Amino acid sequence: MHGQRCIEENSVVILYVDFKTLRVLRVTKTVDTKDGKKVPNIYQTIYGPLNVSEVIGKPYGARIELKKGFVYLMFPSPELWTLALPHRTQILYSTDISLIIANLELKPGKIVCEAGTGSGSLSCSILRTIMPCGKLHTFDFHDQRVECAVEEFTSLGYGEFVVAKHRDVCQDGFGVELTGKVDAVFLDLPHPWLALTAATKVLKNCGRIASFSPCVEQVQKMCVELRSNGYEQLKTIECLVRESVVKTITLTTPSLCTAKNRTEEPLPKRMKTDGSDPRDGGEATFFSMPVTSCAGHTGFLTFATCMKNRS
Ligand SMILES: C[S@@+](CC[C@H](N)C(=O)[O-])C[C@H]1O[C@@H](n2cnc3c(N)ncnc32)[C@H](O)[C@@H]1O
Structure with missing residues (x-):
């Protein structure tokens, strides 16, 4: 399988449904029912049914459109x-x-x-x-x-x-x-x-x-x-592992003059979500901080x- 670019019959594929949902998919055209009959291999996902025989010949990484969304066919790297x-x-x-x-x-x-x-x-x-x-x-x-x-x-x-x-x-x-x-x-x-x-x-x-x-x-x-x-x-x-969060914040430039004027200006109805005062002006900038809790x-x-x- 290593070095193989396209999915073949009996390949193993990691079905990427969404960020939190990865599934192991065995690529077979049919599956056996409980009473021993062979039926087409249809894999159910939250985005609709996937006809597994249709993935044969597709390259790893391909995106497959389903009735209500899409999934990706990923190579089974050790990490996945x-x-x-x-x-x-x-x-x-x-x-x-x-x-x-x-x-x-x-x-x-x-x-x-x-x-x-x-x-x-x-x-x-x-x-x-x-x-x-x-x-x-x-x-x-x-x-x-x-x-x-x-x-x-x-x-x-x-x-x-x-x-x-x-x-x-x-x-x-x-x-x-x-x-x-x-x-x-x-x-x-x-x-x-x-x-x-x-x-x-x-x-x-x-x-x-x-x-x-x-x-x-x-x-x-x-x-x-x-x-x-x-x-x-x-x-x-x-x-x-300690992750960092990245946000956009507005950095203000403190100025005595601005502080004096501010007392005369009415407070804006809506303060910025990052807690800064829009009357101070300043530029939006990226900011990163380690989260305080981790796995x-x-x-x-x-x-x-x-x-x-x-x-
Ligand atoms: C926590 S699991 C290993 C998980 C593995 N590192 C992984 O990443 O999937 C520990 C395994 O050690 C096996 N084990 C415990 N004592 C053993 C022994 N004395 N000899 C061989 N295997 C043993 C258990 O049956 C169990 O499957």
């Missing part, structure tokens, strides 16, 4: 996939994902281990980064999550770059075949330190490890275990480097 994917677990979002990719120093060709796979949100971003010559080995001890992830990775075009296995990594590790071959390990587990011995076995010297934990007590325990297993360059970060805590990200050759 994260926003639209079916949740089987809690997932990681792009803010944390970008820090993980950067701090694990991932790039094309890297070999990565991940546990657990969960809903595959992080996996897709890792895959896009390490393609076309890297490999992701992802593990989860929940068999249905592994099955769903494999099906999704294949339909998104990542199949040949990923091995997804059903395994408890705390008990059974990542597999002897990976010993000393892995560039980076990522752990999104309740007790990441229980997988640390296994992670150390598969990591190369100077390989990177990261773990995501919502609670600081988990971070403390993980850091103690990292230190006693010879890891260095420990760093824990939390990323909170809360997701988790702490702990990173470290595996040092194997120290005496």
Whole structure:
């Protein structure tokens, strides 16, 4: 699918309905009814029905007119996939994902281990980064999550770059075949330190490890275990996104003379919404200010480097 410009039968499309509504659309001409009959695939949206077979051959990004509005057919980039994917677990979002990719120093060709796979949100971003010559080995001890992830990775075009296995990594590790071959390990587990011995076995010297934990007590325990297993360059970060609001306001030029005259002028019936006094004159200008509240805590990200050759 990667590099593919036009939508084909069996492609996955992210249907952009509006700013808050993204849907995963599987492009098939027909769907099966409960009694086993094949009927044309008609996808219902708030803007009217979409005949799915009509999107075949359209370029990604195309706008499709429906009876009461329009939708866009978007390519399933990891960022859009994260926003639209079916949740089987809690997932990681792009803010944390970008820090993980950067701090694990991932790039094309890297070999990565991940546990657990969960809903595959992080996996897709890792895959896009390490393609076309890297490999992701992802593990989860929940068999249905592994099955769903494999099906999704294949339909998104990542199949040949990923091995997804059903395994408890705390008990059974990542597999002897990976010993000393892995560039980076990522752990999104309740007790990441229980997988640390296994992670150390598969990591190369100077390989990177990261773990995501919502609670600081988990971070403390993980850091103690990292230190006693010879890891260095420990760093824990939390990323909170603070947005800025941009408004147009009128900046006034204070003048004693104007202030004197103002007492004689009647107050205008309507004051400006930004609180400035129109009798002061001034020019409309853009103004930006950080909002005072933001989306809360997701988790702490702990990173470290595996040092194997120290005496
Ligand atoms: C929060 S989810 C991971 C979400 C994933 N990072 C994402 O972005 O979609 C945690 C997953 O770890 C799995 N898990 C927990 N303990 C495990 C273990 N010891 N071995 C393998 N998988 C485990 C759970 O089944 C669950 O699917």
